[in-house]
Amino acid sequence: MKTSILKTLLEDIAERKPSDTIVEKVRNFSTTDNSIARLCTSRISSMSVHHGNQILVAGGSNHGEVGLSLLGKTGKTTIRLAPHDSIVSGCQFMGDKLFTSSYDCRARMFDANTLQYDEIYNGLEDDTPLRDLNVRTDTEVMLNSCDGHVIKVDTRSIGKPVISIR
Secondary structure, three states, X not given: OHHHHHHHHXXXXXXXXXXXXXXXXXXXXXXXXXXXOOOOXXXXXXXXXXXXXXXXXXXXXXXOOEEEEEEEOOEEEEEEEOOOOOOEEEEEEEOOEEEEEEXXXXXXXXXXXXXXXEEEEEOXXXXXXXXXXXXXXXXXXXXXXXXOOEXXXXXXXXXXXXXXXX
């Protein structure tokens, strides 16, 4: 079965005309108002896309704002939140949660079920901005600080010590 799929793909590639190139597809690309959303009021500094029945897009701004937009066949819905005080350096979906990190030294978690933004890490004491994050599971988040540290946060233990790797 795999051989026949590969064979079909190779035959399709061999039969393509020059107009089938990516350049031609980009030239012919068009959008509708339903596929465009203004996520934030200022420049986007990070972005994440959650695929489901509809596409949910999150974007973090240079001013601490996070915009969420649900793009669907019937239109779009956009909401804006202000969970941070500085550049949103990272955002990533995991299930029904959105995790964000910021240059304000904090990481936060938005829960779509409770509609709450909770702080999962506060590095204000060290005054070290967070450069990015990587969500491994909905309970384990790895943060990267601007001074080169990797910080492991367990979201089930908010407020308890975290592991910092130097």
